[in-house]
Amino acid sequence: MPTTTITPVSSSSSMSFSSSSSFTPNNKLDLFFSPDLIPAQVIAELHPSVHLRPLSSTDYHRGHLSVLSVLTHAPDPGYSAWLKQYEAMRSSPNTYYPIVIISKETDRIVGAGTVIVERKFLRGLGRVGHIEDIAVDKREQGKKLGLRIIQALTGLSESRDIGGCYKTILDCSDENIPFYEKCGFEKKENEMAKYAPEAAALPKPKTTPKVKAKL
Numbered sequence: 001m002p003t004t005t006i007t008p009v010s011s012s013s014s015m016s017f018s019s020s021s022s023f024t025p026n027n028k029l030d031l032f033f034s035p036d037l038i039p040a041q042v043i044a045e046l047h048p049s050v051h052l053r054p055l056s057s058t059d060y061h062r063g064h065l066s067v068l069s070v071l072t073h074a075p076d077p078g079y080s081a082w083l084k085q086y087e088a089m090r091s092s093p094n095t096y097y098p099i100v101i102i103s104k105e106t107d108r109i110v111g112a113g114t115v116i117v118e119r120k121f122l123r124g125l126g127r128v129g130h131i132e133d134i135a136v137d138k139r140e141q142g143k144k145l146g147l148r149i150i151q152a153l154t155g156l157s158e159s160r161d162i163g164g165c166y167k168t169i170l171d172c173s174d175e176n177i178p179f180y181e182k183c184g185f186e187k188k189e190n191e192m193a194k195y196a197p198e199a200a201a202l203p204k205p206k207t208t209p210k211v212k213a214k215l
């Protein structure tokens with residue numbers, strides 16, 4: 001594991017520290033997809049104390065489920081079951097694009113999100129990007145990490161390299177609408193949901209209006 005000294009140079013966020021770390025660079029990881037697909041502009045605007053990259057096959061050990069648990073139930077199935085799910089998702093090529101933000105100080109995940117590319121018969125065999133599972137560690141909220149995750153996922157969705165989705169959509173609670181509006185989305189239509197009986201036994205998420213990227 002390399003030792004990294006982190007010296008923030010400039011940022012709009014309040015994160016600021018300098019320390020030794022066990023940060024694992026991209027070339028030492030088995031990544032879900034090529035990091036070159038992530039828009040360079042988003043990487044350039046990140047605070048230097050964090051790193052944004054595709055999910056890796058060892059991110060279970062970096063607190064992936066713990067970060068997702070700020071969003072909803074994320075019970076721990078154990079590493080081998082987690083890895084099986086990772087491989088099952090990766091075996092559908094050009095479909096799932098899960099990303100994470102890592103603290104360089106701790107090598108732990110502080111934010112996560114995914115865009116899923118849906119192929120359609122309409123709109124000239126068009127594609128739609130579905131943003132899912134956006135979560136930022138409670139201690140790191142308010143530092144523009146959520147914004148960077150959404151910018152990266154929207155950039156991926158619209159990228160010609162992965163097929164160029166004609167729109168990007170997501171569901172969110174009423175209280176998160178202002179956040180997504182700041183990310184360039186606007187409210188459209190409504191979401192409908194029917195939970196399977198076994199899922200209905202769990203506490204239900206709040207009402208979730210549908211938000212779409214401006215076209």
Ligand SMILES: CC(C)(COP(=O)(O)OP(=O)(O)OC[C@H]1O[C@@H](n2cnc3c(N)ncnc32)[C@H](O)[C@@H]1OP(=O)(O)O)[C@@H](O)C(=O)NCCC(=O)NCCS
Pocket residue numbers: 070071133134135136137140141142143144145146147148171172173175176178179182
């Ligand atoms: C919602 C969430 C992803 C936002 O991430 P974040 O890193 O805290 O947000 P950012 O710092 O990137 O915010 C970007 C802008 O949106 C604003 N914003 C963020 N959340 C907001 C909210 N709930 N209401 C109003 N504005 C909000 C910020 O103030 C900031 O505005 P500014 O540019 O004027 O300073 C994060 O709070 C979170 O993980 N919440 C719990 C899980 C969740 O609800 N996920 C979303 C599921 S749809």
